[in-house]
Amino acid sequence: MLVNITRKSLITFYLAIFRPNFVVSHANMSTESVDADKYSVAYVTVPNNDVGKTIGHGLVKNKLAACVNIIPQVTSIYEWKNEINEDNEALLMIKTRTSQVDKLTEYVRSNHPYEVCEVISLPIKNGNPPYLKWIGENVPEN
Template identity: 70%
Template sequence: MIFKNIIITTIVLSLRRSFSMATNSSLPGTFSVAYVTVPNEELAKTLAKGLVREKLAACVNIIPRITSIYEWKGEIQEDNELLLMIKTRTSRVDELTKFVRENHSYEVCEVISLPIEKGNPPYLKWLGEIVHESQ
């Protein structure tokens, strides 16, 4: 009887683990969208290609012609910029931030992220296949 209970417990735990792994890529917050502003298209493409090459992002959209108004060193600034919309794993946002900081031209660059709560399951599966969990 004890042996039978051990086998049943082992099977149940194994099934739970398999189910968890199969559905993990669609759990809310597993993936994030990070936003980075840049001054020009050259830097936008350099950062985007580097993030994808380093497997820190599955996809980076470059959104042109945004106007940023902000305070910097006590003065109101207005700049034309581009926005990078970066799809990644939440567990990789710190590495992504480090990469951007090391390769960005701004003294203080914007890197902010928001968790993805829901999405197209095949897209999220693809995102998870491209950007692996943090080590």
């Protein structure tokens, strides 16, 4: 029994210490690492796909976004001017540099039909390094 515990302890030690280092080293050899928080995803709701396409094309053309996905048919329930509302909308999922989120927000606000439009962003903590690099290649720094 003592031999089994010792063997199990050695295997556990090996997996805890050496295996993560091998995986990290292997990952670094095959792909370029990317800084966390350097890129963000922003979400914007729009009244319909046509408005989404107009804003999306403008963001990509102006190098404020690398990609804009339009997710149709979302239902939004919210309070506005003391009334509960329910609307069918589309959702834009926008990939950009974190350093460009303020300019992106300004662009959306000036091209959006709502009195108060949603623009929220979250930093991308992890992702496919070649994809994140592609975002950086398509959205220049400030």
